[in-house]
Amino acid sequence: MRLVxxxxxxxxxxxxxxxxxxxxxxxxxxxGEHLQEWYMIVASGAIxxxxxxxxxxxxxxMKLRLRNWQYSPVTIIGLVVMLILGLIYGVEEGKPxxxxxxxxxxxxxxxxxxxxxxxxxxxxxRAFRASNWRATLLLSSAFLVMLGQVPIGAMIWNKIPxxxxxxxxxxxxxxxxxxxxxxxMGVVATSLRMIFGIERSYLGGxx
Amino acid sequence: MTILRGVFxxxxxxxLPGAMMAAGDGGARVMxxxxxxxxxxxxxxxxxxxxxxxxxxxxxxxxMDSGGVEPDSIGVVRLDPSxxxxxxxxxxxxxxxxxxxxxxxxxxxxxxxxxxxxGKVAGVSETATAVASAQWLHSGRIxxxxxxxxxxxxxxxxxxxxxxxxxxxxREIGGLAAVDDAVGRATEMxxxxxxxxxxxxxxxxxxxxxxxxxxxxxxxxxxxxxTLLVPTSRxxxxxxxxxxxxxxxxxxxxxxAYVKENIQYLTDDQFGxxxxxxxxxxxxxxAAIFLLGTFYAESLILAETGRSVGAIQIAGTAMPSQIPFxxxxxxxxxxxxxxxxxxxxxxxxxxxxxxxxxxxxxxxFFIVLIVLGVIASTVGQFWPPMATVAxxxxxxxxxx
Numbered sequence: 001m002r003l004v005x006x007x008x009x010x011x012x013x014x015x016x017x018x019x020x021x022x023x024x025x026x027x028x029x030x031x032g033e034h035l036q037e038w039y040m041i042v043a044s045g046a047i048x049x050x051x052x053x054x055x056x057x058x059x060x061x062m063k064l065r066l067r068n069w070q071y072s073p074v075t076i077i078g079l080v081v082m083l084i085l086g087l088i089y090g091v092e093e094g095k096p097x098x099x100x101x102x103x104x105x106x107x108x109x110x111x112x113x114x115x116x117x118x119x120x121x122x123x124x125x126r127a128f129r130a131s132n133w134r135a136t137l138l139l140s141s142a143f144l145v146m147l148g149q150v151p152i153g154a155m156i157w158n159k160i161p162x163x164x165x166x167x168x169x170x171x172x173x174x175x176x177x178x179x180x181x182x183x184x185m186g187v188v189a190t191s192l193r194m195i196f197g198i199e200r201s202y203l204g205g206x207x
Numbered sequence: 208m209t210i211l212r213g214v215f216x217x218x219x220x221x222x223l224p225g226a227m228m229a230a231g232d233g234g235a236r237v238m239x240x241x242x243x244x245x246x247x248x249x250x251x252x253x254x255x256x257x258x259x260x261x262x263x264x265x266x267x268x269x270x271m272d273s274g275g276v277e278p279d280s281i282g283v284v285r286l287d288p289s290x291x292x293x294x295x296x297x298x299x300x301x302x303x304x305x306x307x308x309x310x311x312x313x314x315x316x317x318x319x320x321x322x323x324x325x326g327k328v329a330g331v332s333e334t335a336t337a338v339a340s341a342q343w344l345h346s347g348r349i350x351x352x353x354x355x356x357x358x359x360x361x362x363x364x365x366x367x368x369x370x371x372x373x374x375x376x377x378r379e380i381g382g383l384a385a386v387d388d389a390v391g392r393a394t395e396m397x398x399x400x401x402x403x404x405x406x407x408x409x410x411x412x413x414x415x416x417x418x419x420x421x422x423x424x425x426x427x428x429x430x431x432x433x434t435l436l437v438p439t440s441r442x443x444x445x446x447x448x449x450x451x452x453x454x455x456x457x458x459x460x461x462x463x464a465y466v467k468e469n470i471q472y473l474t475d476d477q478f479g480x481x482x483x484x485x486x487x488x489x490x491x492x493x494a495a496i497f498l499l500g501t502f503y504a505e506s507l508i509l510a511e512t513g514r515s516v517g518a519i520q521i522a523g524t525a526m527p528s529q530i531p532f533x534x535x536x537x538x539x540x541x542x543x544x545x546x547x548x549x550x551x552x553x554x555x556x557x558x559x560x561x562x563x564x565x566x567x568x569x570x571x572f573f574i575v576l577i578v579l580g581v582i583a584s585t586v587g588q589f590w591p592p593m594a595t596v597a598x599x600x601x602x603x604x605x606x607x
Binding site for chain 1: 341342359422423441443472476511536544546563
């Protein structure tokens with residue numbers, strides 16, 4: 001029973017969504033829309049679960065004086081302050097919640113994002129080392145694309161920007177599409193395995 | 208008399224639409240009637256049932272006669288079978304499309320477009336009729352249905368083959384073969400294993416595939432007695448991950464070693480999550496890091512930080528734009544479909560391996576389809592019958 005009920009739910013929900021995709025007629029359209037709404041409701045309810053987990057983990061850390069517990073009060077204070085300010089003053093523009101969001105959360109997010117530039121440089125340095133013929137090919141094509149992107153490329157030879165466009169439009173697109181087609185088939189196969197109960201490991205009963 | 212001259216054609220158009228109908232697709236048509244001279248009226252009005260829906264929707268399209276003065280606004284008037292007129296909407300001048308979403312299936316409605324100038328009716332268009340209906344099959348998705356049926360048939364056939372005990376060859380996937388080694392390395396070093404299931408919710412198939420692999424990794428860490436850390440960016444993922452890891456520990460016979468707090472929710476914010484996970488990497492210095500699921504711009508931030516702490520990294524995603532970053536920064540990368548093959552590959556269950564084989568057979572089918580399409584499209588440039596074949600193949604794989 002522990003296995004049958006979840007499998008039956010998975011099969012029913014999966015089949016409804018498949019039929020909803022191919023059959024626009026009622027009741028499939030209605031059921032498909034409502035299943036998605038139910039998911040949103042469940043996901044909204046789970047936000048409280050996440051918040052409770054966050055508080056539990058950090059309070060426990062402080063209580064037991066676990067390693068690096070000093071960071072936990074910062075997290076809890078941040079959560080509580082934002083929550084209280086949002087509840088009391090609202091979240092509209094110009095309110096304290098919005099002020100803190102725009103002047104603390106957003107710049108911190110932007111800082112993390114901007115780190116990407118440095119990480120790209122270090123990863124590119126490793127990836128573009130001409131250690132074998134494939135890496136050399138990658139290095140050459142990357143060099144050509146970068147050169148074709150800036151004015152000096154056209155100044156060196158007016159065909160370089162055209163070579164860049166060709167590299168991006170033909171070999172690059174072909175590679176990306178191959179990955180996408182393969183992934184799409186993996187998605188279909190995984191979905192079918194789950195709907196028909198062949199894949200059960202997510203229920204903890206694969207064997 | 209002037210008023211009567213102006214109002215009479217409008218009354219005629221409102222009361223006697225049936226008398227002025229002419230046969231044609233989408234319903235009746237009459238001459239457009241400019242009540243005030245030189246005022247633009249809607250022409251070529253067509254009304255049609257919105258295709259591939261559950262009904263209740265009628266699409267109206269028209270063009271504006273560009274010869275006269277542009278009206279201030281235009282109104283969409285609907286007459287039901289009893290002849291009762293209802294102004295559905297008043298739209299800005301220049302609008303040429305309206306969707307009536309209040310139609311009742313099976314009821315024939317007559318529509319007309321009215322031009323307003325100075326707050327008065329200045330012209331009336333021809334009329335058009337339509338009946339809203341629901342469809343049982345989405346005409347733009349028949350090709351997809353055929354393809355899905357072929358895929359399902361191939362997968363089910365190979366599952367049966369696998370169940371019969373036939374040996375099925377599956378090529379080695381480096382990233383999956385290294386899962387045990389990665390967990391073993393962490394055990395030897397006495398450091399934790401960090402599992403990152405991406406930043407999307409449980410409605411994303413990559414997250415589901417990631418949860419399946421997490422179950423296997425959890426069982427391995429439970430057997431080896433290694434700490435498993437799973438920071439999540441979604442509450443639902445956290446709940447599912449807790450259940451999956453708990454089940455893995457149960458199956459390994461080590462329920463006592465399961466620590467619920469090790470599977471924790473950080474934040475829904477993309478870069479907040481990246482910062483939180485980076486912090487865990489730097490503080491805990493895991494020996495093995497799994498990055499499996501859906502990733503966006505944070506992929507390289509996570510992978511490079513993981514590399515900087517000296518962890519062995521196994522990544523996998525179906526996001527084409529993030530794969531190069533993982534290839535550059537991680538030791539092993541599962542590319543696209545390999546992420547979805549992981550469960551079958553790791554379990555070696557005949558049924559799952561059969562489905563994997565079926566997936567490969569379907570892939571072969573599509574490769575043949577693509578090659579045929581390329582040939583037909585190329586030859587079709589010189590020989591028209593082949594262009595028809597190319598169009599058919601294109602229609603088959605086009606999904607609306």
